[in-house]
Amino acid sequence: RMRNGEVPSSPKPIIWWVLIGTNDFGVSQCSENMVLQGIVKVVEELKRQRPHDKIVLNSLLPRSTNKTGSLEPPRGSLSQPFYWKHIRQVNKQRHQYCEKNSSLFFFNATDIFVSKQDHELSIPLKLMPD
Numbered sequence: 001r002m003r004n005g006e007v008p009s010s011p012k013p014i015i016w017w018v019l020i021g022t023n024d025f026g027v028s029q030c031s032e033n034m035v036l037q038g039i040v041k042v043v044e045e046l047k048r049q050r051p052h053d054k055i056v057l058n059s060l061l062p063r064s065t066n067k068t069g070s071l072e073p074p075r076g077s078l079s080q081p082f083y084w085k086h087i088r089q090v091n092k093q094r095h096q097y098c099e100k101n102s103s104l105f106f107f108n109a110t111d112i113f114v115s116k117q118d119h120e121l122s123i124p125l126k127l128m129p130d
Helices: 022-026 032-049 084-099
Strands: 015-018 054-058 104-107 115-117 120-122
Touching: 015 032, 022 032, 022 084, 032 054, 032 084, 054 084, 084 104
Parallel strands: 015 054, 054 104
Antiparallel strands: 115 120
């Protein structure tokens, strides 16, 4: 879409906030490498079209298939997909990618969207009820 002229020419932002990739795990069942490659392609295209702008790459948001918002699989459960391990890995790689590029900045939103209760990581249902 970006290559087909969908990067807006007006208004002329100088900072782009990029929040993409989370759904690639759940909807498309992509691997960590595929998710990261897709993000890098989008960022590189944006850098090509807007070379003087700053780009903030937001961390992947947490994703859970558990109705309680738990990010960790129940012990012995192999039936439900749990994405947290993969999301953390891609976030680590995104952060490293940003550190190597002076026009890129990484924003880690994990502390906003993940809480720890009773030694278990979860998404507060008040923030993400779906």
